[in-house]
């Protein structure tokens with residue numbers, strides 16, 4: 001199994017990051033950690049170097065943080081990403097989040113930022129990881145206009161747009177939302193296994209004892225929890241767990257061109 005999207009740089013792991021990664025090494029073939037904030041970039045690159053061929057990284061600015069950085073800071077970060085491109089396997093998560101950002105001015109800023117990361121993806125010839133909330137139609141239009149080929153839709157919750165995602169040749173990574181959401185179940189049922197990847201978004205989206213998704217302060221999620229998602233996909237698609245395991249791992253290796 002591969003966790004195709006998590007955040008190992010989060011402070012929630014500061015006390016025992018190496019212990020958490022050791023657990024991952026016992027159960028997973030690789031972990032893709034996503035740097036969503038420029039301030040976490042150095043730590044992310046350190047992890048990639050320390051756990052070579054096991055931890056791989058993507059980098060961008062999460063659309064939710066659009067208000068936090070000046071033009072100069074963004075420029076500097078883009079240069080840093082270019083400089084470290086050999087330590088990255090994708091650009092992301094980037095996209096639009098209209099749930100967190102309501103004001104027109106900031107939404108326009110989000111779009112501008114999204115476009116810059118798309119351009120970067122093309123220049124560096126890396127795949128793109130998408131975060132989209134309450135704006136999926138617009139996100140799809142932008143990606144299609146730019147003819148972006150290698151796309152991972154993270155937290156995809158729009159069944160009516162699934163066929164477009166499939167027709168475009170893109171992938172969907174599924175996390176614990178699958179355990180609670182009828183919408184995500186429907187997406188998994190209708191999406192070919194060849195287009196699915198497992199993810200956790202850890203430390204977020206941990207499952208509590210009552211079976212519900214908790215805040216990261218109540219339950220700190222870990223990449224090894226992809227097992228829950230794998231099992232649920234097998235149940236929904238009525239296929240063996242081993243088949244889900246093998247195919248989603250292959251999908252992630254191919255999508256990210258992982259050297260493992």
Ligand SMILES: [Zn+2]
Pocket residue numbers: 005006007034093201
């Ligand atoms: Zn994320």
